[in-house]
Amino acid sequence: MGMFSESVEVACTPSGLPLRLHWAGRQYTVCAEPVRWYERRQWWTEESRAPLGSGPGLVDHEIWRIQVRAAGQDAADHTVLTLDLSRHVGSGRWRLVRIHDALQPLRKTGTA
Helix, strand or coil, rough: CCCEEEEEEECCCCCCEEEEEEEEEEEEEEECCCCCEEECCHHHHCCCCCCCCCCCCCCEEEEEEEEEEEEHHHHCCCCCCCEEEEEEECCCCCEEEEEEEECCCCCCCCCC
């Protein structure tokens, strides 16, 4: 699908790893080990100045790549989605920033 930004609810383990996700009216369960990294952001386009001592979260985005499956009533859907989430360090809010297209099996086309 590509890049965008949408608010999501994420439940984490006590150590801070994403465990469950609520997005677009559906519940999802993380089904693989999440991966975390940091990306630089253009803070100067969002902030007029950098407040003293506000380094963490100002310069870098915390990004998590997770794989999820539907949970609850939708658990029969075994499709695995790979999502990138961003967590705002100061507020703890989560945003869905990328949905990776799932690989689809190639279909053989018949020749006449």
